[in-house]
Amino acid sequence: MSKYPIQVMIIEDDETATNIYEKFTQKVDGFQVVATTRTGKQALELIKIFTPDLILLDVFLPDMKGTDLLWEIRKQVRGVDVILITAANDVDTLSEAIRGGAFSYLMKPIMIDKFLDTLKQYKETRLALLNLKTIEQEDVNSFFRKNSHQEQGTVVVKTVDLPKGIDKHTLKKVRQSMKETNVSINAEELARVIGASHSTVRRYLEYLVAQDELEVEIIYGTIGRPERRYRKKSTKERVHRTNG
Structure with a gap:
């Protein structure tokens, strides 16, 4: 720049x-x-x-x-x-x-x-x-x-260059699946939907979180590591104007 x-x-x-x-x-x-x-x-x-x-x-x-x-x-x-x-x-x-x-x-x-x-x-x-x-x-x-x-x-506008390890076709598939999902979902569940590995889906979900397209909720259970669940980012800030 x-x-x-x-x-x-x-x-x-x-x-x-x-x-x-x-x-x-x-x-x-x-x-x-x-x-x-x-x-x-x-x-x-x-x-x-x-x-x-x-x-x-x-x-x-x-x-x-x-x-x-x-x-x-x-x-x-x-x-x-x-x-x-x-x-x-x-x-x-x-x-x-x-x-x-x-x-x-x-x-x-x-x-x-x-x-x-x-x-x-x-x-x-x-x-x-x-x-x-x-x-x-x-x-x-x-x-x-x-x-x-x-x-x-x-x-x-689509970004011209994606980070290493992010393929545009897989990214499109993950984005589309999340767009069609109205509830939170974890990486394992989404992996079954799109037919990809858990680690691959997790990487793409975290990328979309970093891009501010998704939000992540951490669920703490009694056993094992916390579960990360993803959902479409909700819009909380709006500017209202009645005319013009």
Whole structure:
């Protein structure tokens, strides 16, 4: 990663929401909020002075629609990425965001863990682009989200490189099994489901815990070692907003 932080501009007319986005953006290593603005006009004036790396853009602004502002930004500068944050749930707005080249589209009320995950995925994608000299089709698929999945309106980009010992096909199988499981499960039980060894499944489950995708519960019995049971991570922090 570049030694310089990723500079972020927040374009949002709600002061409370702006403060929340700024607070949590600063929590992710490598990001720095350098400007905030409430209107499209102010944003365009700021962009004439400096170009941020990333813009967090609300759709419902007082003076223009965020998707229209996205196209105006594209006319002025190319080296800036945009994540839309909005209560808009219509297909036309989403389609316009995709055509405008938005990196992601987060729907309000914002789930904080998804907000943080999206920033981390943006940083990983940016790092991968900086480090790659040549590309394969798999890299292209990853950057263009062909092999990604969508949850709660967030486009989640597949990480280009996995740690040693983590195979993408096995990881996909474990993720899918956990997604379909509504109760906690231990490594031995999941191993029987997917037809893999206990040690292999345990390694993948611990990897997903480290990625903050699963949570683990330790059950202390009367005999033997404590049992580790895994479940899908529950969302506890939400940001609510009634308009915009």
